[in-house]
Amino acid sequence: MLRIPFVSLAPAEDAAATRAAIDRVIARGWFVLGPEVDGFETEFAAAMGASCAVGVGSGTDAIALILRALGIGPGDEVITTPLSAAYTALAVMTTGARPVFADIDPTRLTIDPQQIASAIGPRTRAILPVHLYGQAAEMASIEGLAFRHNLAVVEDCCQAHLATAGGRPVGTIGVAGAFSFYPTKNLGALGDGGAVVTNDRALAERIRRLRNGGQTDRCHHVEVGINSRLDEMQAAILRARLPLLRDRTRRRRVLAARYRAALSGAPVDVPPELDAGHVYHLFVVRVPSVVPGARLPPSREASADGRSLGGGGQPYQTSQKTDRDARSELQAHLATDGVETLIHYPIPIPRQPAFAATDPAECPVASHVCDEILSLPLHPGMTDDDVDHVAAAISSACARA
Ligand SMILES: Cc1ncc(COP(=O)(O)O)c(C=O)c1O
Structure with a gap:
């Protein structure tokens, strides 16, 4: 009987390039934050149409780090969708902020801008739309709302690598976009990984610091960061796959x-x-x-x-x-x-x-x-x-x- 698996994760046409990437990292003997991460960040930013990318440990961390870098935390509210991987909302909670759920549009299945409008309150700091299943949320209306209420728009692009909204690349419409490289994603690693893209260089620098314990230089922690670094092996594998x-x-x-x-x-x-x-x-x-x-x-x-x-x-x-x-x-x-x-x-x-x-x-x-x-x-x-x-x-x- 013909079997159609839901996904196929084993390297196929990219097997030789993936193997070469792994061998390259082993031969270099350097495994965390190095030339592969630097190279991937440059290449991923260019591919997504953004000026900066920061490699992090997962898509969940990418969302949380953007919010933290924007100063969002305890006492704040972030409006998001009820239909997503729960990690979207968990990321909000790890910052100490509260996720507030606005119902979805029955056709597009992404967050409904009218419902967002009703959910905005004095504690709202950001809107976190998810580009679900690969299709962008209704960004024009969301941008309008955010502008009128002085809110940040943080895009969850974990299911939407290379997607566009009305021709604009997702991740570049709001202040920043969060991507996941979980193996099933359209661009997947052979383990966990994630990235933030943004056109805001100062925000990118803050996220770069926060992902690495809040350090400016080795052993100089100027703020409380976390350990969420994309490792060299995954970065090298992603570099092999990105051109495909x-x-x-x-x-x-x-x-x-x-x-x-x-x-x-x-x-x-x-x-x-x-x-x-x-x-x-x-x-x-x-x-x-x-x-x-x-x-x-x-x-x-x-x-x-x-x-x-x-x-x-x-x-x-x-x-x-x-x-x-x-x-x-x-x-x-x-x-x-x-x-x-x-x-x-x-x-x-x-x-x-x-x-x-x-x-x-x-x-x-x-x-x-x-x-x-x-x-x-x-x-x-x-x-x-x-x-x-x-x-x-x-x-x-x-x-x-
Ligand atoms: C829409 C969405 N947001 C966030 C995440 C979290 O990404 P990760 O598993 O890399 O933490 C995922 C992946 O499961 C996702 O599909």
């Missing part, structure tokens, strides 16, 4: 277009592509919640403003929980057809027990969406036939429902 990123991103877009065509008659909703700068970190469909025993409804097209597309037709209500969950059934059918799927994310962040005391925001749109979303396999190593196999498996699973 543009082609790999193109391939992701081709595969996504093929999914769209192949799923056009399938009874799942395929959210519209709202920006040609979408880099498809994930390909996420929606499986409308249905009553027990019912067939899945036919797919619906988005209206001109995109807002009518909402799984189950009730995008503003928490979906009915049924004893026969259409998404679980589809996932199980796909697994028997060798297709691995995941859910990004099954629980809105404010509904996670770890955040109960922080901001128990209701976020009904995110709650509804979390019940319906399903991530299909998408990685540059997939063939066109793989995509057709997944689409056919979805259609046959739904015909059997």
Whole structure:
């Protein structure tokens, strides 16, 4: 049976370059903050269209270090989305600030600017939009709000390497952008890693100091920093892979277009592509919640403003929980057809027990969406036939429902 894994992490066409990078670092015998990190920072900044990049230990640390470098901490609030990896909000909490959740737009699935406007209060210092699944948040409206209320915009670009918003590179629209190089990301290391990009040189310098214990020179700690340094091995591996990123991103877009065509008659909703700068970190469909025993409804097209597309037709209500969950059934059918799927994310962040005391925001749109979303396999190593196999498996699973 054909097996379609969700991702493929083993080095493939980049295997020789990755091995050479590792050998180069071993031969040099220097492993933390050195020429590979310096070289990667220059190359990554150029590739992302920013003037500075600072390599750090993870995407979570990249977000936290930006906030700390902006002076955000205890007593402050940062408005962010309920639909993301929980690390987005955890990063805010590590600074001592409080994450405040503004619900998502039902079509774009990123933070809804109208909800941000309602969440702004006297303690708000920053807006932290996430460019989810590879598609930018609605940045023009967010910038307008930030300008009117004198707030910083910090972009979570962990799923959006090379993405653009209306043609502008993500990470350069707000004051800074945070990237992750976790192995599954569009640019992944062979371990953890992250980077901050910014056009603000003073901010970059402060983050450079904070990532290294707050030192100016060796053993001179002028402020309380943390230990969050991108290591030489990961930096060298990322340098080997960065030149492939543009082609790999193109391939992701081709595969996504093929999914769209192949799923056009399938009874799942395929959210519209709202920006040609979408880099498809994930390909996420929606499986409308249905009553027990019912067939899945036919797919619906988005209206001109995109807002009518909402799984189950009730995008503003928490979906009915049924004893026969259409998404679980589809996932199980796909697994028997060798297709691995995941859910990004099954629980809105404010509904996670770890955040109960922080901001128990209701976020009904995110709650509804979390019940319906399903991530299909998408990685540059997939063939066109793989995509057709997944689409056919979805259609046959739904015909059997
Ligand atoms: C949107 C988003 N933000 C933040 C993170 C955290 O990145 P890292 O795992 O590198 O800390 C991730 C990755 O899991 C992510 O997808």
